[in-house]
Amino acid sequence: MSEHNDIKQMLSLYIDGELTPQEQEAVKERIASDPVWQKYYQEMSKLSFALRNWPDEELSPDLEQTIRIKITKKREDEKMRTRNHIISVGVGASAAVAIVVLTVVMQGPLSRHTTQLARIDADKESPAAPAAVAQPTTQLAMLEEQSYRMKSPQVKKEMEALQKPAEIGDLALRANDRALGTLKADKVELAARRSAVDNSRIRKMGGAQTSSYDTAQGLPSAVGASDSGLFRMESRSAQYEPYYLETNYPVSPDDVYGGYSNKGGQMIYPPAQEPYNREQYDRIYENPYLTVMENPLSTFSIDVDTASYSNIRRFLNQNQLPPKDAVRIEEMINYFVYDYPQPKGQEPFSITTEVAPCPWNGQHQLALIGLQGKELTGRETPPSNLVFLIDVSGSMNNPQKLPLLKQAFRMMVNELRPHERIAIVTYAGRAGLVLDSTPGNRKAEILAAIDSLQSGGSTAGAQGITLAYQIAQQHFIANGNNRVILATDGDFNVGVSSDGELVRLIEEKKKQGVFLTVLGFGTGNYQDAKMEKLADKGNGNYYYIDTINEAQKVLVHELGSTLFTIAKDVKIQIEFNPQQVKAYRLIGYENRILAKEDFNDDTKDAGELGAGHTVTALYEIVPVTSREEHGNVDPLRYVQTVVKGGPDMMTVKLRYKRPDEETSRLITESVRSQENRLRQPSNNLQFASAVAEFGLILRDSQHKGNANYNSVLQRATSAQGHDAWGYRAEFIGLVQKAQQLDIQVYDRE
Amino acid sequence: MEKEDNELILEAQQGKHEALEMLFHRYKKSVFNFSYRIIGNRADAEDVTAEVFLVLFTKSYLYKPQAQFTTWLFTVTRNTCITKIRKNKRLVSLWFESSSDEKYQEWDVADPKALPPEELAQKEMARQVRKLIAKLPEPQKSALILREYNGFSYAQISEVLGCSLDNVKVMIFRAREQLRGDLTSFMTEENDERT
Numbered sequence: 042m043s044e045h046n047d048i049k050q051m052l053s054l055y056i057d058g059e060l061t062p063q064e065q066e067a068v069k070e071r072i073a074s075d076p077v078w079q080k081y082y083q084e085m086s087k088l089s090f091a092l093r094n095w096p097d098e099e100l101s102p103d104l105e106q107t108i109r110i111k112i113t114k115k116r117e118d119e120k121m122r123t124r125n126h127i128i129s130v131g132v133g134a135s136a137a138v139a140i141v142v143l144t145v146v147m148q149g150p151l152s153r154h155t156t157q158l159a160r161i162d163a164d165k166e167s168p169a170a171p172a173a174v175a176q177p178t179t180q181l182a183m184l185e186e187q188s189y190r191m192k193s194p195q196v197k198k199e200m201e202a203l204q205k206p207a208e209i210g211d212l213a214l215r216a217n218d219r220a221l222g223t224l225k226a227d228k229v230e231l232a233a234r235r236s237a238v239d240n241s242r243i244r245k246m247g248g249a250q251t252s253s254y255d256t257a258q259g260l261p262s263a264v265g266a267s268d269s270g271l272f273r274m275e276s277r278s279a280q281y282e283p284y285y286l287e288t289n290y291p292v293s294p295d296d297v298y299g300g301y302s303n304k305g306g307q308m309i310y311p312p313a314q315e316p317y318n319r320e321q322y323d324r325i326y327e328n329p330y331l332t333v334m335e336n337p338l339s340t341f342s343i344d345v346d347t348a349s350y351s352n353i354r355r356f357l358n359q360n361q362l363p364p365k366d367a368v369r370i371e372e373m374i375n376y377f378v379y380d381y382p383q384p385k386g387q388e389p390f391s392i393t394t395e396v397a398p399c400p401w402n403g404q405h406q407l408a409l410i411g412l413q414g415k416e417l418t419g420r421e422t423p424p425s426n427l428v429f430l431i432d433v434s435g436s437m438n439n440p441q442k443l444p445l446l447k448q449a450f451r452m453m454v455n456e457l458r459p460h461e462r463i464a465i466v467t468y469a470g471r472a473g474l475v476l477d478s479t480p481g482n483r484k485a486e487i488l489a490a491i492d493s494l495q496s497g498g499s500t501a502g503a504q505g506i507t508l509a510y511q512i513a514q515q516h517f518i519a520n521g522n523n524r525v526i527l528a529t530d531g532d533f534n535v536g537v538s539s540d541g542e543l544v545r546l547i548e549e550k551k552k553q554g555v556f557l558t559v560l561g562f563g564t565g566n567y568q569d570a571k572m573e574k575l576a577d578k579g580n581g582n583y584y585y586i587d588t589i590n591e592a593q594k595v596l597v598h599e600l601g602s603t604l605f606t607i608a609k610d611v612k613i614q615i616e617f618n619p620q621q622v623k624a625y626r627l628i629g630y631e632n633r634i635l636a637k638e639d640f641n642d643d644t645k646d647a648g649e650l651g652a653g654h655t656v657t658a659l660y661e662i663v664p665v666t667s668r669e670e671h672g673n674v675d676p677l678r679y680v681q682t683v684v685k686g687g688p689d690m691m692t693v694k695l696r697y698k699r700p701d702e703e704t705s706r707l708i709t710e711s712v713r714s715q716e717n718r719l720r721q722p723s724n725n726l727q728f729a730s731a732v733a734e735f736g737l738i739l740r741d742s743q744h745k746g747n748a749n750y751n752s753v754l755q756r757a758t759s760a761q762g763h764d765a766w767g768y769r770a771e772f773i774g775l776v777q778k779a780q781q782l783d784i785q786v787y788d789r790e
Numbered sequence: 791m792e793k794e795d796n797e798l799i800l801e802a803q804q805g806k807h808e809a810l811e812m813l814f815h816r817y818k819k820s821v822f823n824f825s826y827r828i829i830g831n832r833a834d835a836e837d838v839t840a841e842v843f844l845v846l847f848t849k850s851y852l853y854k855p856q857a858q859f860t861t862w863l864f865t866v867t868r869n870t871c872i873t874k875i876r877k878n879k880r881l882v883s884l885w886f887e888s889s890s891d892e893k894y895q896e897w898d899v900a901d902p903k904a905l906p907p908e909e910l911a912q913k914e915m916a917r918q919v920r921k922l923i924a925k926l927p928e929p930q931k932s933a934l935i936l937r938e939y940n941g942f943s944y945a946q947i948s949e950v951l952g953c954s955l956d957n958v959k960v961m962i963f964r965a966r967e968q969l970r971g972d973l974t975s976f977m978t979e980e981n982d983e984r985t
Contacts, residue, residue, distance in 0.1 A: 049963065049967065050959060050960070050963040053959075053962060053963040053966050054959060054963075057937065057944070057962070059943075059944050059959070084970050085966060085970060087973075088966060088969055088970055088973060089938060091915070091919065091969075091973050092919060092923075092938050092939070092969075094912065094915040094916045094918075094919050095827070095916050095919040095920055095923070096916075097819060097820075097823045097939070098822075098823060098826065098832075099819070100818055100819060100822050100836075100839070101836070104822070104836045104839065104840065105818065107840060108814070108818070108839070108840050108843050108844075360909075434816075436816060438816075438817075438820045438860075438940060438941065439819065439820065440938075440939050443941050444938075444939075444941050447941070493943070494941075495941060495942070495943060495946070774908065778909075
């Protein structure tokens, strides 16, 4: 029995990575050999997942406001302390009103008197409360303050009480009270302004009876102050209750209350110190319709990122519609794997094209261009030299971030092969090397290093990136997959270097063969635009990890495509035939558009294609027969364009470089519209168009035509196909959720 | 370059207000969520959060440089939570004996019919987890929460709880044992219902 418990406890330690490597091996064997322990281990592992069902919640803005107000006031107090000393000592004779917020415990008159003395706020010189009273109090307060500063035994006790754990909580409470008392004394003149502190004092005293020094002086307004303060704390109303202060004090109320004054019973809130949500998205300007006569060529770089989709999913799962600029339609489409044929022969990828009527605009057609990267079998995959660059700053301290990341990495480490290398660099206040480059067969060591990661400190991303690249370079594997994997919530301060410099560094390293993959985590301070830019510059991919399933998708199932670049600088150029096409619009890829000259320019950077990746682009096409007007340009007077025409609708040209080459190769393929018209659109096109349509709705695109949720759902459901990992089913769920949210928003408006 | 917590708190002790602001920004959420998980209701957790940061802002001199800032902050947070729970017990006994379920009820739950089924299931699961964690005794509860939700190491936890490392091992294990039994039965029930 006791042996049983010992093993169980070992398992618990094993999960947390708190065992020595030897013990770890022993436990591992035990699990592998005994089904009973296997089951137990599984249950234990599931537990952590189950606990994630209680995610971190955001602070209510009210609470944050409340705390911030207290903090701001504290700062104001400090600034004003000197000034007030002068006032109370020097201007003794001038008239003012005493403002007192007082708590009197039901005790003897003597103690009552002392309490009052300690809590008098009466600096504003009233005839009833002459400076003579105020002065000694101030001095008393200063004395007390000094004695505390000198770390009197009391303070020491207080320190102990606060730091000594658990059981002596009550002592800590008493110590707290004393400390708050000190606080009071230490700012005698300002207590009225600091009703927050007073209130917590009141609360500390439990249901103690409240009275006010002011009452005795016939200033009932102050009773209001104390009462409402008490009410606020006890009722736990999240908002500040107004409290009334009548004063002849010559300074404006804003001065005294830090811009937080009472006007007509309505509280004026100071502006928040920072926006509640610091997520950043770059504005997306949708691609317009271009006429073929003016712009026969459309050129863009491929994009295999999928982060936007998972980010949208996070919003929807939080019952929010995503901000429009968080919706990048190409990343939504490319989140899903489509059923394109495997490439034949030497080519690293195959090209699929298809044309069908556009679902959201009956007058238009939809053209699909799909690339399928070659799948690599285990033996073909080049070995990896990976450097994980992990953000462990304080902001990562959140179940959705560092713990999720650790879990994801653990899963990934299990897939590593012996000749592959892995290193871990963290960055917070200082960049640190947690695990030097270690071969993939020393898994226990790697796992232990992952487990030792803790969050704390702030972020200096640039320093970490420099170190990570340095290590990647030291262990460079020729013809291998050399890559830095940056995992962060993006809230990093690039410190010494500007964004621009960081980008230059990444670009330079890319040329030397070290690529960058970015995994985005978390909410609230998520810097979407910056992360995409970084990954883009580093020949890398960018993923947003919001759930353990997503982590699994990116790091385990799609490990190959995430990590093994099979073609780089992949550019697509389409030439439309003006005899068949009047105008066209590329859906998504807004920040991937290239100039037509860039296509043949090998120095121009473009997107990478990983092993097994699929990339899909959709064009909405206005046929030449349409009466629509696009692009209002007068006909040219000196140039006459002669249309050669032909049977094709368009020609797809594709340029790519092999990962180790600097010269690009060209593939050309022509697309005819007729050949596809009779057939029912393929599942690929149906599903991709459903995703695009959903994106148009979420973006509230001006080109959305008749796009609607029901049509999205209908096509997505019928084209769900073989959905091995359930991603398409999840998509359908998200569309339903968005539909409901949208209805709610509509109702409210 | 931004600074580490320990540097910041030292700066704060020298009167640099920005340092405190930074610390507040970094830890507001984790302090709140930790308190929420320990106490089990939002309102009290909010009170505790406010109190903890007031301590940080007004009495940063209590921090001793030998300690890690996070450990210190969570020690203070935990003590404030426990004080709060004690006081709550006293308060409750004066008024009425509330059933434990009522005490942990979330007042922001909307009409359950308005939610889509999978979300309802998730809410239900979250409620269940909350309930089970609430049942854990102290200090096991703190140990487990620090480990599972805050990613603390065993060494850090032992500092926060002021007990030995071996003790932490036992506490986390026991907490897991208790949760495992309860949760497993709940999850299988769920699955049975769904199929």
